[in-house]
Amino acid sequence: MTCSEFLALLDDMLDDAIRPELRQELQQHLESCDHCEVTLNTTRKTIQIYRSQQIYEMPAGLRERLHAAIMARCKKGC
Template sequence: MTCTEFIAQLDDLLEERVSKTLRVDLEEHLRTCEHCVITMNTTRKTIEIYRSHELYELPNELRDRLQKAILAKCKKC
């Protein structure tokens, strides 16, 4: 398995939606590829942090200013 193939399956691996056979292949790749171990751990941690935070409601004035700034930037492209 290549790193590209591993990354393509990473979401399903983290969500435990891979077959047993594919899981064995993915775990075998992890035993020999420190880059993919770091990528997997970083992705897992990012998801955990994202899921643990509550949504923050922006004040209306700030939301309007932010939206206008984004739209202005998009029009320039």
């Protein structure tokens, strides 16, 4: 399994809408891929925060970098 294949199946994995055999492949990929493990954990945490309606204050530096990145992307033509 590649990272691209993992990411394409991430939504289904989080929704528990995936065959057990495929889930096992995803788990095996996670055991050897720190990047995808971080992506999965970050996505889960984001969903948790959103569902709990907690307000999360980003540090000013992070907020500014995120805003600058979004604006730069939009100027290129989202």
